[in-house]
Amino acid sequence: MTATTPDTARKRADELHEILHEHAYRYYVLDEPTVPDAEYDRLFQELQAIEQQYPQLARPDSPTQRVVGQVLEGFAAVRHAVPMLSIRTETDTTAGGAEAFDARVRRELRLTEADPPVAYSAELKFDGLAINLRYEHGVLVQAATRGDGEVGEDVTSNIRGIRQIPLRLRGVDAPVLEVRGEAYMRRDDFEAYNERQRELIAAGAKNEKTVVNPRNAAAGAVRQLDSAQSRRRPLSFFAYGLGDVQGWTVPPTHSGLLDALSAMGLPVASQRVVSAGAAGLVAFHQKIADERDRLPYDIDGVVYKVDSRELQARLGFVSREPRWAVAHKYPAQEQMTTLLGIDVQVGRTGKLTPVAKLQPVFVGGTTVSNATLHNESEAQRKDVRIGDTVIVRRAGDVIPEVVGVVLDRRSPDVAARPLFDMMSWVRGKCPVCGSPIAKEETEADWRCTGGITCPAQFKQAVLHFASRRAVEIEGLGDKIVEQLVDAGIVRTLPDLYKLGFANLVALERMGDKSARNLVDAIDKSKSTTLPRFLYGLGIRHVGETTAKDLARHFGDIHKLMDASVEQLLEVPDVGPIVAQSVHEFFEQAKDLIEAAGGKVSGSVSKKTNWLVAGEEAGSKLEKAQSLGVAVIDEAGLQALLAAPAEGVDEAAEE
Numbered sequence: 001m002t003a004t005t006p007d008t009a010r011k012r013a014d015e016l017h018e019i020l021h022e023h024a025y026r027y028y029v030l031d032e033p034t035v036p037d038a039e040y041d042r043l044f045q046e047l048q049a050i051e052q053q054y055p056q057l058a059r060p061d062s063p064t065q066r067v068v069g070q071v072l073e074g075f076a077a078v079r080h081a082v083p084m085l086s087i088r089t090e091t092d093t094t095a096g097g098a099e100a101f102d103a104r105v106r107r108e109l110r111l112t113e114a115d116p117p118v119a120y121s122a123e124l125k126f127d128g129l130a131i132n133l134r135y136e137h138g139v140l141v142q143a144a145t146r147g148d149g150e151v152g153e154d155v156t157s158n159i160r161g162i163r164q165i166p167l168r169l170r171g172v173d174a175p176v177l178e179v180r181g182e183a184y185m186r187r188d189d190f191e192a193y194n195e196r197q198r199e200l201i202a203a204g205a206k207n208e209k210t211v212v213n214p215r216n217a218a219a220g221a222v223r224q225l226d227s228a229q230s231r232r233r234p235l236s237f238f239a240y241g242l243g244d245v246q247g248w249t250v251p252p253t254h255s256g257l258l259d260a261l262s263a264m265g266l267p268v269a270s271q272r273v274v275s276a277g278a279a280g281l282v283a284f285h286q287k288i289a290d291e292r293d294r295l296p297y298d299i300d301g302v303v304y305k306v307d308s309r310e311l312q313a314r315l316g317f318v319s320r321e322p323r324w325a326v327a328h329k330y331p332a333q334e335q336m337t338t339l340l341g342i343d344v345q346v347g348r349t350g351k352l353t354p355v356a357k358l359q360p361v362f363v364g365g366t367t368v369s370n371a372t373l374h375n376e377s378e379a380q381r382k383d384v385r386i387g388d389t390v391i392v393r394r395a396g397d398v399i400p401e402v403v404g405v406v407l408d409r410r411s412p413d414v415a416a417r418p419l420f421d422m423m424s425w426v427r428g429k430c431p432v433c434g435s436p437i438a439k440e441e442t443e444a445d446w447r448c449t450g451g452i453t454c455p456a457q458f459k460q461a462v463l464h465f466a467s468r469r470a471v472e473i474e475g476l477g478d479k480i481v482e483q484l485v486d487a488g489i490v491r492t493l494p495d496l497y498k499l500g501f502a503n504l505v506a507l508e509r510m511g512d513k514s515a516r517n518l519v520d521a522i523d524k525s526k527s528t529t530l531p532r533f534l535y536g537l538g539i540r541h542v543g544e545t546t547a548k549d550l551a552r553h554f555g556d557i558h559k560l561m562d563a564s565v566e567q568l569l570e571v572p573d574v575g576p577i578v579a580q581s582v583h584e585f586f587e588q589a590k591d592l593i594e595a596a597g598g599k600v601s602g603s604v605s606k607k608t609n610w611l612v613a614g615e616e617a618g619s620k621l622e623k624a625q626s627l628g629v630a631v632i633d634e635a636g637l638q639a640l641l642a643a644p645a646e647g648v649d650e651a652a653e654e
């Protein structure tokens with residue numbers, strides 16, 4: 001979009017100055033960005049391109065010319081003994097990025113083709129915020145944010161709350177050793193924090209907010225003036241460099257430094273390599289791209305650093321960026337797109353979830369056209385209207401979510417559209433089965449009251465039962481369950497065990513081989529473990545951990561089925577809500593078993609069709625048997641499975 005004439009270029013550059021300054025302020029100072037990073041980067045690069053073409057437009061106050069950031073009032077200012085730099089970003093997200101960096105380094109070092117390859121250290125680019133930890137005689141005395149690079153904020157008391165950061169270094173007595181690294185929030189901690197916030201908001205708490213992504217959550221926690229509040233948001237830390245050093249011999253390589261930091265008790269990410277030349281960097285970039293979704297935290301790229309400190313010194317700096325390091329990015333995990341509509345989906349527990357229908361957008365490495373809005377109060381708090389420009393986040397294997405609206409882009413006619421509200425959206429009825437919807441006062445979620453008579457709930461219950469962490473029926477995916485349930489072939493969970501090759505091979509897109517594999521998988525699932533089976537039943541409030549606790553405590557399904565609420569309360573970590581829920585589930589179930597003429601047996605006999613064994617079973621089936629672990633017979637099991645797994649609560653599972 002680079003302008004073609006100096007006049008329009010000047011106008012656009014002025015516009016970009018304004019926009020970028022505003023975004024930078026919201027991002028760095030308020031910790032409340034209103035556009036995704038990718039959008040900021042696009043605008044920034046547009047300005048850079050204009051300034052490159054017309055250098056006279058590169059004013060000293062241009063956002064491209066200075067390190068952004070500002071000291072927030074309320075924290076003491078800390079002047080960094082050694083400035084905190086930033087890293088140049090390689091815009092080419094393909095393999096070429098690593099090669100271009102290597103070529104530049106070699107050129108600047110005046111190396112010829114005859115010279116050996118340069119050794120690089122490659123590591124992750126963590127998406128949090130940079131922190132300087134000052135240790136004196138091995139003791140943590142101060143922690144500061146980067147601020148504008150020269151002056152940061154003293155956030156010592158908040159940083160002390162990060163358990164991974166040692167208050168004393170192992171084996172270090174140097175007068176001064178400053179360690180630099182990234183404070184970040186793990187994705188699971190972020191999800192748990194937001195889940196809790198959503199509950200508080202739905203329960204009517206004022207002044208509570210969710211956070212849009214782990215990076216903002218981390219920045220908010222570190223820069224929270226009240227350290228008690230800060231500790232509600234658990235943070236983690238990775239070390240990646242040094243600041244001021246007095247009286248300590250720095251290892252000759254960056255990789256050696258990371259080893260030394262790790263030996264001192266500081267967390268250093270294990271994903272790192274040393275590579276001779278660019279080839280290893282390209283491979284690292286690719287490998288991490290494949291692993292990115294599975295990492296427990298967000299990264300926005302990888303960083304390559306010249307490994308030798310001597311060569312680093314020879315390369316030096318350009319403005320605020322070292323010539324010896326480069327960040328090589330991955331596709332952004334947040335993007336803007338248009339909200340086309342809001343559908344309501346029915347989950348396994350009957351929970352109604354507003355789902356945003358989006359103009360398809362490439363985010364976090366895939367094209368996303370649906371994203372969750374979590375629940376009614378979240379959709380209302382985010383103030384989404386059909387036609388809005390929204391920010392979508394997709395990170396890891398978490399389902400994509402709408403994290404906010406770009407209000408600047410809202411037109412008056414969009415503003416006039418109604419806020420989402422569940423009752424009127426679905427006219428009071430489950431969009432799948434037509435049963436009335438209901439919401440308890442203390443709960444965030446509306447639910448379909450149809451129970452497993454609602455095909456949507458039943459399908460989800462089947463998928464949950466068959467899922468990897470439950471009894472694991474490999475190959476029983478949503479398309480197959482959809483067909484089996486819609487055709488009335490599977491009406492209860494035990495119906496799964498009546499499926500034969502003929503039923504399966506008749507399904508759409510099902511070949512002989514897949515059908516045979518599925519028959520085998522169903523058969524294999526019969527010898528599962530007790531915790532998995534319990535979890536698979538989808539008892540409300542019984543997630544994996546609780547299922548394990550129950551299995552460990554009772555050891556045997558019939559003891560569990562007979563347990564009174566009081567006995568259930570004896571299980572560590574089981575409270576009244578869980579105890580009640582488990583008790584109710586089995587009371588039901590027992591009647592059904594008797595009605596079905598079944599019995600729960602404590603021993604294995606030749607007639608036993610079903611074995612639901614203790615935790616370590618499966619291959620250790622024999623051991624489980626010799627220990628007399630619960631065995632229930634087929635009729636019993638079928639009755640148990642037929643019991644409506646009513647009202648299982650996904651959100652409240654643990």
Ligand code: IVH
Pocket residue numbers: 085086087088123124125126127128129130146182240241303322325
């Ligand atoms: S080194 C000399 N290594 O990226 C360069 N930075 O744009 C100093 N970051 O403010 C930074 N992961 O917050 C370095 N492995 C890593 C990093 C990393 C994330 C952040 C850091 C810094 C920003 C630089």
